Amino acid sequence: MKKYDLLDAVGGIKPAYIESADKSKKVRKKHTWKALVALAACLCLVVLSIQLLPKVLGGRTGDGSNAGDHLLADGSSEFMSYKGPVLPLSVLKGEDQENLSVHRKILYDFYLLKDKQERDKANLSFVQVKDIYRVENTGSKRTIKFLYPFVSSVDELFFTAHRIIKDGKIIESNLHYGDFAGYFSAAYGSQKADETLNLENINNWLDFQRMLSTTAYLEKAMEVQQDLRQIPVTVYEFKDSYYPEDRQDVENPTLIAGLVFDKEKTNVLSLGFNGFATRDNDQKYYMYSIPKKSETPYIDDHHYLIIVGEDTSSLSIETQSSGGWDAYEEGNEAKRNDLEGAGAKIERLEMSLEEALDLALQHLYELYRQDIQSTVSDYRSWQPSSWEESDKSVISYEDFKELYVREILQFGVLSENPIMRYEDGSLESFDTRNAQRIFFAEFELELEASKEINLSIETYKKGSMDFYGKKNSAGVYGYDLLNHVMNALEINSTEAEIKDYGEVEIIRQNFGFDLKNDIRTVQLSDDISHYYMEVMAK
Amino acid sequence: MDDARIVELYLSRNESAISQTAEKYGSKLRRIAYSILNNQESAEESENDTYLEAWNRIPPHEPRTYLFAFLGRIIRHLAIDECRRNASQKRHALFYELTQEMQECIPGKSDVEGTFAADVLSQVIDAFLDTCSEDQRNVFVRRYWFFDTITEICKRYG
Numbered sequence: 183m184k185k186y187d188l189l190d191a192v193g194g195i196k197p198a199y200i201e202s203a204d205k206s207k208k209v210r211k212k213h214t215w216k217a218l219v220a221l222a223a224c225l226c227l228v229v230l231s232i233q234l235l236p237k238v239l240g241g242r243t244g245d246g247s248n249a250g251d252h253l254l255a256d257g258s259s260e261f262m263s264y265k266g267p268v269l270p271l272s273v274l275k276g277e278d279q280e281n282l283s284v285h286r287k288i289l290y291d292f293y294l295l296k297d298k299q300e301r302d303k304a305n306l307s308f309v310q311v312k313d314i315y316r317v318e319n320t321g322s323k324r325t326i327k328f329l330y331p332f333v334s335s336v337d338e339l340f341f342t343a344h345r346i347i348k349d350g351k352i353i354e355s356n357l358h359y360g361d362f363a364g365y366f367s368a369a370y371g372s373q374k375a376d377e378t379l380n381l382e383n384i385n386n387w388l389d390f391q392r393m394l395s396t397t398a399y400l401e402k403a404m405e406v407q408q409d410l411r412q413i414p415v416t417v418y419e420f421k422d423s424y425y426p427e428d429r430q431d432v433e434n435p436t437l438i439a440g441l442v443f444d445k446e447k448t449n450v451l452s453l454g455f456n457g458f459a460t461r462d463n464d465q466k467y468y469m470y471s472i473p474k475k476s477e478t479p480y481i482d483d484h485h486y487l488i489i490v491g492e493d494t495s496s497l498s499i500e501t502q503s504s505g506g507w508d509a510y511e512e513g514n515e516a517k518r519n520d521l522e523g524a525g526a527k528i529e530r531l532e533m534s535l536e537e538a539l540d541l542a543l544q545h546l547y548e549l550y551r552q553d554i555q556s557t558v559s560d561y562r563s564w565q566p567s568s569w570e571e572s573d574k575s576v577i578s579y580e581d582f583k584e585l586y587v588r589e590i591l592q593f594g595v596l597s598e599n600p601i602m603r604y605e606d607g608s609l610e611s612f613d614t615r616n617a618q619r620i621f622f623a624e625f626e627l628e629l630e631a632s633k634e635i636n637l638s639i640e641t642y643k644k645g646s647m648d649f650y651g652k653k654n655s656a657g658v659y660g661y662d663l664l665n666h667v668m669n670a671l672e673i674n675s676t677e678a679e680i681k682d683y684g685e686v687e688i689i690r691q692n693f694g695f696d697l698k699n700d701i702r703t704v705q706l707s708d709d710i711s712h713y714y715m716e717v718m719a720k
Numbered sequence: 721m722d723d724a725r726i727v728e729l730y731l732s733r734n735e736s737a738i739s740q741t742a743e744k745y746g747s748k749l750r751r752i753a754y755s756i757l758n759n760q761e762s763a764e765e766s767e768n769d770t771y772l773e774a775w776n777r778i779p780p781h782e783p784r785t786y787l788f789a790f791l792g793r794i795i796r797h798l799a800i801d802e803c804r805r806n807a808s809q810k811r812h813a814l815f816y817e818l819t820q821e822m823q824e825c826i827p828g829k830s831d832v833e834g835t836f837a838a839d840v841l842s843q844v845i846d847a848f849l850d851t852c853s854e855d856q857r858n859v860f861v862r863r864y865w866f867f868d869t870i871t872e873i874c875k876r877y878g
Contacts, residue, residue: 187841189818192864193796194842197786199849203861204788206876433874477871505875560759650738650768 254386257692258714259653261646261660264385266333266363266618267712268311268663270670271639274327274624275397279672281321282629287314287677290661290715295685306659306686306719307645315637315671319629330355330623330639331394331667333363336550336585336615340558340575341642344623348637355625357577359585360403361592362617363393366601378601383618387662387712393620394667403622407584408591410536416493417531417538420454420485423472425501425524432503435472435524439487440465440498447492449595451607453542454485458606461510471505472524481545485526488538490596501525539587542609547582550615585614645717658689662714665706676706678713684720691715723787730778737778738771745788749795755867756799766802770795792865818864 252260268288273279289312294305313330334342336359346353364384368377384390393399418439425435438457441450442465450466457469468487473479501524502509502517509517554576577585589612593601604611629635645659665676680686680695680702688695693715694704706713721740729737749770753763773794783790849857855877862868862876 188845189864190797190800191841192845193793193800195846195849195861195865197783197789199846199857199861200789200792200865201786202854203858203866206858206862434871471875649764650772654768655772 254388256712256714257690258387258662258712259646259648259660259690259716260386262385262648264383264646264660265644266384266390266620267387268313268643268661269331269333269390269394269620269667270663270665270673271313271315271637272329272331272667272669273671274329275669277326278324279326281319282672283318283320284671284673285316285675285677286673287316287679288312288663289314289679289681291681292683292686292717293681295683295719306657306717307647309643309645309661311641311643313639313641315639316634317627317629317637318634319631321631323629323631325626325628327624327626328671329358329400329669330625331400331620332623332641333390333618333620335618336577336582337554337557338644339577339621340554341561342621343575344639344641346623346625346637346639348627349635353625353627355623357581358400358403358622358624359581359588360399360620360622362589362613363390363619364617366593366603379603381603381613381617387664387714390620391664391667391711394664397668399620400622400668403620407587410539410587411534413490413535415533415535415538416489417533417541418487418489418497419529419531419541420470420487420526421483423470423479423483423485423524423526425472425521429503429521429523432521434503434505435474435521436469436502436505437472437524437526438467438469438500438502440467440496440500441487441489441494442466442496443489443492443494448494449490449607451488451490451538451542451590451595451609452486453488453545453609454481454483455487455608457505457507458608459507459510461507467507467510469505469507472501472526481549483526484545486538486542488535488542490535497528497530499525499528539583539590543583543586544579546586546609547579550582551576582614586612589614656689656718658716658718660714660716662712664712665708666711673708676708677703678706679703680715682717686717687720688715688717724784726787727778727782727784730775731782738775741771741774741787741791742767745791748788749791752792752867753795753799756796757802762802763799766795766798769798773798796865818867 254260270286289310291310291312292306293310294308330344330346332342332344343357344355346355362381364382366378367380367382369379384393420437420439423437425432429435436457439455440462443450445464450468452468455468455470457467459467459469461467470485473483500519501521502519503521504517508514509520558575586609590596590609594604594612595607603613627635627637643661645661647659648654663678678693678695680693680697682697682702684697686697688697691714692710693706693713695701695715721744726737726740726744729740746767749767750763753766754760757763757766770791774791777794781790849860852860859873859877862873863870868876
C-alpha cells in the first residue's frame with residue numbers, strides 16, 4: 183500500500199462526516215461581507231465563467247464548427263487566462279529612426295518537447311521566445327534608446343525577464359513598471375456596478391493594443407515617484423508578543439488593538455494584522471495571533487499600524503484566548519479580553535510616511551524574495567540554463583517599494599477613490615506582485631556608421647489557456663504577438679519561426695505555418711496587427 | 721444558492737450550475753488542492769477539472785444534500801493523482817507531513833503486498849470513525865480530509 187493510498191481513501195468517507203466537520207463550530211475572523219465575497223470568488227474564473235460558460239459547454243455562439251470557442255473578430259480565441267502578446271521593440275519618443283534598416287525574426291521554441299520521454303500536455307504551456315533584430319545603420323554613428331515592452335507580473339519576472347543580447351554579449355537594461363493593466367469589478371452576483379472588489383486581468387489583445395496606442399501608459403510608468411518624506415505619520419509598532427507560559431491550554435492567543443479616529447481626517451495602513459472590524463460605535467479593531475513557541479512567527483512578530491493624518495485619540499489593547507469576533511457580539515462580553523498576562527511591546531513612533539513604509543515593506547520584500555527562490559526551485563526542471571545566474575529573478579527593494587507606494591496612492595485608502603478591495607488598509611492585501619502589467623526594458627545601443635548589429639531579446643512565455651471546457655480537455659495553449667504599438671521600431675521585414683520537434687498540432691492560426699509540409703518559417707505582413715497560433719500536443 | 725438547487729441546475733444541464741458551484745465552493749476546493757500540490761496554478765487546474773467531472777457525473781449522481789463532500793472527494797483524488805504522476809514534484813509541506821503520518825499507520829513494510837481497493841479502505845476508515853465521538857471525528861476529518869494545520873484546528877474549536 184503506497185502512502186498516498188490511505189489519504190486518498192479518506193476522501194471516500196461518508197459525506198455526512200465531511201459535512202459535519204465542515205459545519206462544525208468555527209471561529210470567524212471578521213471581514214465585511216464585501217471582503218468575504220471578494221475572497222470567496224475566484225479572481226478571473228467566476229466572472230469569466232458567466233461570459234464564457236454557455237459557449238464553452240456547447241451553447242449559443244459560434245458557427246457550429248467552433249461551438250464552445252469564444253472567437254474574436256480576427257479568428258483568435260479569447261482565453262480565460264490570457265498571458266498577453268509579444269510586443270515589438272520600440273524607441274523612446276523623439277529618437278531618430280532615419281537611416282535604419284531593420285529586419286525582425288520571432289522564434290517560438292517549444293523546447294520542452296525536445297525530450298520525448300518527458301513530454302506531456304503541460305509542456306506546451308511554456309515556450310522560449312527569441313525576438314531577433316538585425317539592425318543596419320546606414321547613416322552616421324549614433325546612440326539610440328530603445329524600450330522593449332512585455333506583459334508579465336512581478337511574481338513571474340523570474341522567467342519573463344528578458345535577456346538582451348547584442349552581437350553575442352548581454353547588455354544591461356533598466357526596468358520600468360506599468361500600472362496594473364486590468365480593472366476592478368463587482369463581486370459575482372452583485373447588482374452594484376460601482377463595486378470594486380475583484381481583480382480583472384485583460385483577456386484579449388485589443389485592449390493591449392488600445393493601451394499602447396498612445397504614450398500615456400508608458401509616461402505613467404516612467405513618472406517620478408511622489409516624495410513621501412514630507413508626509414508625517416504616527417506608527418504603532420507591536421513586537422515581542424507574549425502570553426503566560428503556564429497557559430499552554432490557550433490554543434490561539436490573540437491581541438486586538440482598538441483605535442478611535444475621524445475617518446475624514448485619518449487613514450490607517452497596517453502590516454501583520456489579519457483581522458479587521460468596526461464595532462462599538464465606529465471604533466476600529468485590528469487583530470493578530472500571538473505566535474506560540476512552537477510556531478515560526480509571521481514576519482518575525484512585527485506588526486504595524488501606520489496612522490496617516492490625525493493620530494488616534496485612544497489606543498486600547500485587549501487579549502483573548504481565541505481568534506474571531508464572537509466576543510464582540512452582544513451577550514458574549516464575558517469572552518472578551520479574557521486572556522490575562524498577554525500583550526506585546528508597543529512603541530509609538532513619529533516619522534515620515536516614507537520611513538514608515540520602509541519599516542513595513544522590508545518584511546514583505548523578504549517574503550517575496552523567499553517565495554521567488556522557492557518557485558525558481560520548483561521550475562528548475564523546465565529551465566535550460568540557470569535562471570539564478572541572472573539577477574532579474576527578483577526586483578530590487580527600491581523597485582518593489584516604488585510599486586507598492588504607487589499602488590497605495592492609486593488604489594489604497596490614501597487614494598482619492600480607494601478601491602473596496604483594499605479598504606482594510608492592510609499592506610498584505612495589495613496585488614502588487616501578482617497583478618498583470620506591461621514592463622518596459624530600457625537600454626541604449628551605440629550604432630556604428632554603415633554597420634549592422636544582431637540584437638536578440640530572449641524570454642520564456644506561458645501560453646494563454648482556458649481553465650475548463652472543450653479547449654481545456656484538448657490542452658490548447660495560445661501564443662500571439664502585436665506588430666504595431668506607439669513608437670514601435672519601423673521594420674523592413676518580419677519573419678516568424680516555430681520549433682515544434684514534430685510534437686505540436688496548430689489548431690488555429692494566422693501565421694501561415696504548415697507543419698505537415700515542413701513550412702516552419704514564414705514571412706509576416708505589416709498590414710496585419712495581430713498574429714496568433716493556438717496549439718495542442720499531437 | 722442551496723445545494724439542492726445547484727444540483728437541479730446540473731440535472732437540467734443548465735450551464736450556470738458550474739458558476740454557482742464555483743461561487744459557493746471554489747475557494748474551499750482550491751484550498752484543498754493547494755494543500756496537496758503547493759502550486760496555485762495546479763490547484764486552479766484541479767479545481768476546473770473538478771467542475772468538469774461534476775458536470776459529467778451529475779447525473780447519474782444527485783448529491784443534493786452533500787454537494788461539497790461530493791466535489792471535495794473529486795478534487796482530493798485529482799490532486800493526489802497528480803502527485804502520484806509527478807513523483808518529483810515538490811509537495812506542500814503539510815501534505816508531505818500527513819503522508820508520513822499515514823505511513824506510520826501502515827504496519828510492516830511500506831509497500832504491502834497487494835493493493836486494497838480505495839472503496840474498501842474508505843469503508844474501513846468509516847468503520848473506525850463510527851467508533852469515535854463527534855469531536856474526535858471532526859478533528860480527524862479536518863486534519864486528513866480538509867488538510868487543516870493543527871493551529872487551524874485549534875482556532876476552529878477554540
